[in-house]
Amino acid sequence: MIIVKIGGGKSINVQGIARDLAGIGEQAVVVHGANAVRDDLAATLGRVPRVVTSASGVASVFSDQAAIDLLLMAYAGARNKRIVEAMQQAGVDAVGLCGLDGRVVQGRRNRGIRVEAGGRTCILHDLSGKPQSANVALLRALLALGHTPVLTVPIADETGAAINAENDDIVAVLARDLEADTVVQLIEAPGMLRDPADPASVLASLGLEEVARWEAAAGGRFKRKLMALRRLLEGRAPRIVIADGRAEHPLGDALAGIGTEVLPSALARAGGEHG
């Protein structure tokens, strides 16, 4: 069982990923982002995402119903179904779902954050939360029929309402609940870069300790992604490869080890860079 995370950037080669999936002959579940589609749509609709900074300085996008509507149109609508279309055309029998559908990703709404407003501390509640579990029965039934589930946000909160969540957290929950052997994260870079500005500085491998160190030093969305990666590693760590989603054969290359292999412990090879 492979979990393939498709990044939401414009230059991701979805057709290439679809062709690779058709060839691997192993059960797969796909999770995808759609930030590029959402940002374009938000700009066209003149909607500026509202970012709030908590009392302790953490910046996050505030998810109100308008932001959820954008998720439904960009993630669950446009991007999800265009990925399903590309897969169907490549011979992969994809079924697109967001977390609400059959509560395939059940989450818990965030309890609110503390913000300073008008000289007082207040609790701000929004429509975001953390994935807790996957509907394994539904996913197994789809897989048994030969389908490839293609999942994205929003997920369901305790009452069945649509809430935003971090796609990487969804990958971690799926990897755990489906006991995935391999997780492939396809991004708009050749792998994890020692120097983000230098595409040649791809790390051949990365250990849990390094991920934790990076996470401590990082900020904003990158910190969130490293946190989700750490969670993935701390669980029943599957093989994790971070590879270039823009390549001719993104998934094929990743499974052949082209990219950064993230290893649960000090097993990481000397953390050397690719030749």
Next chain:
Amino acid sequence: MIIVKIGGGKSINVQGIARDLAGIGEQAVVVHGANAVRDDLAATLGRVPRVVTSASGVASVFSDQAAIDLLLMAYAGARNKRIVEAMQQAGVDAVGLCGLDGRVVQGRRNRGIRVEAGGRTCILHDLSGKPQSANVALLRALLALGHTPVLTVPIADETGAAINAENDDIVAVLARDLEADTVVQLIEAPGMLRDPADPASVLASLGLEEVARWEAAAGGRFKRKLMALRRLLEGRAPRIVIADGRAEHPLGDALAGIGTEVLPSALARAGGEHG
């Protein structure tokens, strides 16, 4: 097995339909439109739907990729998932799909229409077509797990590409392939009206012959809907009720016979109007 068609108008009482569905204790498949959501989105995005008139005078919306994108955002995204959300919150374990997903609605692309352009007749091809069959295995698997499938456009063409189609044609194919006993069409009117301007002129029942007569006299989209209704009747006609989707209990009322009962043959009661 009931098929519930939810109209795409703004005043449809989705929450009421969801509550009713939770209470009927029978397997159901939902099909829905989203023309109000799409038209609002198109207006905000400044996209005017392109209408083409065929050489023989039939006007149709021209579905290019931009129109399909709108379908994905408005039908498969916003409307589909808000209906799933309302159902999940009412205790109905809905799973939202468009026809592409698992090719749950497989269609055949239209071969093109003849239009007059620059003094010559040309064939115009677009991304629209006719539903041919439903993926019964997928639908039965979902129903067996206790899910309520919630379906909408686009559907899949022969190559797996997304194409537009008439939701009422999808209802007819589903009714045939799932051998539905009952089809309920929930619209923004108390039923079929003898005089569209007079909400009190609800027809208690309507026979196949009358539908055919209405169809011959009607034009545009209403003609298309009557054509789909005729097809439904000509097949293994289930019980068909057209009722008010704006009521407090739209589905409950419909199943209680409040609305227009469409009968396969001259069985139609004297076509009398409701008291």
Next chain:
Amino acid sequence: MSPLHSTCPICDATVELPGDVSASQVVRCGDCGADLEVQALDPPVLVEAPAEEEDWGE
């Protein structure tokens, strides 16, 4: 420029195309009278033109 020719997919007759023919244009086969669609121009490819569908589109 010598007039464009192609073959009728229905009866194999040679079909002469108008000088200003455009892709997707409908032309008639002089032999069997079938309506043909110019699917491509370079080289010209003819296919049978679809019959008018009573319920085209959405």
Next chain:
Amino acid sequence: MSPLHSTCPICDATVELPGDVSASQVVRCGDCGADLEVQALDPPVLVEAPAEEEDWGE
């Protein structure tokens, strides 16, 4: 207007609310020191304020 009062959900002590208190404001219980969120105002309802979540939001 006599000062608003409510009950601490943690230790049941009476909590006096500031005159200009607003919904969603955080107030502290004078007895047990817990941070409380003003969930409603009319009548005032207090709930335990959520702890800062390290990875709030998306």
